[in-house]
Amino acid sequence: MIEIKQLAKKFKVENPKKLSEQEKKDPRLQGRFFHSVKDVSFRCEKGQVLGLLGPNGAGKTTTLRMLSTALQPNAGSVEINGIDVMKNPLLARQKIGFLSGSTGLYGRLSGRENIRYFGQLHGMDEGAIDRRLEELIELLDMADFIDRRSENFSTGMKQKTAIARAVIHSPDVVILDEPTTGLDIMATQTVLDFIRRLKDQQVPVIFSTHHLDEVAELCDAVTVINQGETKFSGSLAAFSDLADGSLHQSFLTAIQ
Amino acid sequence: MWLVFLKEIKELTRDRKTLFFMIALPILLFPMIFGVVGYFSSKALQDAENKVLKYAIIGAEHAPALAEGLASDEQFALVEVDPSADYAELINAETVEFVLEIPAGFTRDALQDGQSVIKLYLNDAGVNMVQRRVSKLTDDASQQLQQAAFTTLGLSDNQKTALLEPVVLEKVNVADQRENWGERIGGLVPYIIFILCLQGAMFPATDLGAGEKERGTLETLLISPIERHKLVLGKFFTIAFAGVVAALITVSSMAIWGMVLSQGMAIEMVAEFMGAISALDFILMFLMLVPVVSIFASVLLSLSIYARSFKEAQSYMGSLVIFVIVPIILAMLPGVELEDGWAWVPLTNVALAIKELIKGTMDYVQLVGIFGSTALIAGALIAFCVHWFNKEKVLFR
Numbered sequence: 072m073i074e075i076k077q078l079a080k081k082f083k084v085e086n087p088k089k090l091s092e093q094e095k096k097d098p099r100l101q102g103r104f105f106h107s108v109k110d111v112s113f114r115c116e117k118g119q120v121l122g123l124l125g126p127n128g129a130g131k132t133t134t135l136r137m138l139s140t141a142l143q144p145n146a147g148s149v150e151i152n153g154i155d156v157m158k159n160p161l162l163a164r165q166k167i168g169f170l171s172g173s174t175g176l177y178g179r180l181s182g183r184e185n186i187r188y189f190g191q192l193h194g195m196d197e198g199a200i201d202r203r204l205e206e207l208i209e210l211l212d213m214a215d216f217i218d219r220r221s222e223n224f225s226t227g228m229k230q231k232t233a234i235a236r237a238v239i240h241s242p243d244v245v246i247l248d249e250p251t252t253g254l255d256i257m258a259t260q261t262v263l264d265f266i267r268r269l270k271d272q273q274v275p276v277i278f279s280t281h282h283l284d285e286v287a288e289l290c291d292a293v294t295v296i297n298q299g300e301t302k303f304s305g306s307l308a309a310f311s312d313l314a315d316g317s318l319h320q321s322f323l324t325a326i327q
Numbered sequence: 328m329w330l331v332f333l334k335e336i337k338e339l340t341r342d343r344k345t346l347f348f349m350i351a352l353p354i355l356l357f358p359m360i361f362g363v364v365g366y367f368s369s370k371a372l373q374d375a376e377n378k379v380l381k382y383a384i385i386g387a388e389h390a391p392a393l394a395e396g397l398a399s400d401e402q403f404a405l406v407e408v409d410p411s412a413d414y415a416e417l418i419n420a421e422t423v424e425f426v427l428e429i430p431a432g433f434t435r436d437a438l439q440d441g442q443s444v445i446k447l448y449l450n451d452a453g454v455n456m457v458q459r460r461v462s463k464l465t466d467d468a469s470q471q472l473q474q475a476a477f478t479t480l481g482l483s484d485n486q487k488t489a490l491l492e493p494v495v496l497e498k499v500n501v502a503d504q505r506e507n508w509g510e511r512i513g514g515l516v517p518y519i520i521f522i523l524c525l526q527g528a529m530f531p532a533t534d535l536g537a538g539e540k541e542r543g544t545l546e547t548l549l550i551s552p553i554e555r556h557k558l559v560l561g562k563f564f565t566i567a568f569a570g571v572v573a574a575l576i577t578v579s580s581m582a583i584w585g586m587v588l589s590q591g592m593a594i595e596m597v598a599e600f601m602g603a604i605s606a607l608d609f610i611l612m613f614l615m616l617v618p619v620v621s622i623f624a625s626v627l628l629s630l631s632i633y634a635r636s637f638k639e640a641q642s643y644m645g646s647l648v649i650f651v652i653v654p655i656i657l658a659m660l661p662g663v664e665l666e667d668g669w670a671w672v673p674l675t676n677v678a679l680a681i682k683e684l685i686k687g688t689m690d691y692v693q694l695v696g697i698f699g700s701t702a703l704i705a706g707a708l709i710a711f712c713v714h715w716f717n718k719e720k721v722l723f724r
């Protein structure tokens with residue numbers, strides 16, 4: 072279970088002249104600070120898949136980066152299975168698996184070495200890494216290419232390797248930041264299958280996306296953020312009920 | 328920490344570009360430079376020596392013996408010119424290589440006629456042997472006149488020698504071979520080593536900081552449960568290690584090829600010179616390099632992680648080279664000794680200390696201070712690097 076309460080994050084604006092026109096008009100710009108996330112709260116239960124929606128620049132990535140401990144929130148709390156992420160970032164990191172659409176691999180290492188490295192960073196012993204690796208290779212069908220240098224991988228191969236790397240330590244929670252952006256249909260399907268499998272294993276998943284069909288297909292709960300604030304948080308059914316007809320209408324209703 | 332180090336090293340050794348720049352280039356580059364420079368300079372000298380020189384002689388009738396000597400030499404070719412012509416024009420138009428102007432009343436007897444001045448017009452820019460080759464002939468003439476005069480005067484050999492050079496200043500150098508050579512090349516050694524260390528560390532540094540950002544692996548690495556300082560130190564050691572290895576390879580290559588190519592007597596001299604430097608001094612020199620390389624590695628890593636891309640990192644590092652070169656050049660300037668203020672100028676003091684160690688005139692107590700202050704700077708920079716790696720505005724620019 073993962074619970075987020077009133078999360079907030081501001082960034083200092085080093086050079087106000089460099090801001091885009093849109094950023095200058097944004098009400099979140101206050102003086103020397105840009106309040107990227109002002110008040111975001113949601114929770115994701117065991118076995119649930121939560122879809123995080125919002126227009127570009129709404130604060131989705133910042134929120135997920137705070138969840139994954141890459142960024143420090145200015146206010147609010149994040150708890151994963153009762154562990155306070157801010158007080159125990161190292162402990163929390165062992166519970167989290169994180170994957171983003173723009174993630175890369177170490178090109179000069181093989182797929183196997185890439186995954187192993189992160190297993191080692193997670194403090195797993197060699198035996199445990201090998202067992203888990205075999206399991207993931209089988210599951211994601213990576214046997215053909217896992218020992219090749221990853222710089223020559225196709226997008227799909229890369230994404231499979233990145234997935235295996237994110238879950239090598241069997242995390243309690245999986246966070247995905249736009250995991251399907253920029254992927255082709257086959258690679259997208261790999262990611263969606265992977266989310267579905269996690270759901271079957273009762274692992275909570277939080278993922279941000281712009282594809283409402285993915286939300287309809289996988290999500291149990293939906294949270295909509297706009298301009299750094301939670302605009303909607305509830306079940307998929309409740310989200311769907313926001314407007315008659317399509318989820319697109321529901322989304323537009325939510326951000327107003 | 329060693330986990331990160333080993334992985335980074337593994338990745339570096341798989342990169343052909345790194346291997347090429349770190350290993351192949353220094354091994355092949357030096358013999359190539361030595362070879363090419365040696366070949367062309369010896370060829371140019373040989374050409375100048377063997378070239379048939381076209382000349383004009385004015386006033387040949389005043390010194391028939393000399394004119395005859397020139398004419399009978401196959402390496403000189405006489406060109407007839409108008410005595411009133413502009414010599415410079417003739418030479419620049421390459422009608423002749425040189426013009427010899429013999430004055431009227433050229434000395435026939437040194438005791439009666441006094442000294443004569445022959446003018447040699449030539450274009451002396453560029454490699455040429457004109458003066459040397461012509462002077463061989465004039466020297467002969469000069470000596471004949473000298474001998475004739477001595478004979479007329481009836482001087483003994485002792486008197487002749489004394490007359491030619493009544494007072495001789497003989498130099499007795501009390502500096503031993505080591506100090507002598509140390510002074511000459513001692514400044515160059517730290518210069519070469521510092522620059523090599525910096526260059527060798529630069530590529531891995533770009534890869535380990537900006538490279539992670541550009542490939543999108545940084546975020547994943549940051550949220551793995553490894554403490555930030557261990558991550559930084561792992562990367563730091565990789566960069567420092569690469570710098571030292573690159574420098575060692577280049578220096579060894581330089582030494583080995585230098586010995587191979589300069590065979591014979593030079594080997595003996597080099598061996599003698601190297602033999603005079605004690606093992607302790609070598610170890611001390613290496614120890615002095617440790618904090619210097621640490622300074623380079625931490626600065627490079629800080630720059631690299633700040634940069635958004637490879638390109639940005641490279642431009643930052645390019646300007647860093649200038650900051651490093653200046654203090655080392657200061658150490659090479661004549662008169663800059665390990666005294667007073669210089670002992671406290673970072674990098675300059677290490678360069679000076681290495682020079683003193685090579686010369687064998689190091690005050691070992693001073694070494695402690697230099698090592699200590701440099702290590703302190705290095706430590707502060709590493710601490711800064713760790714702090715830098717914790718800043719969100721650096722990591723997520």
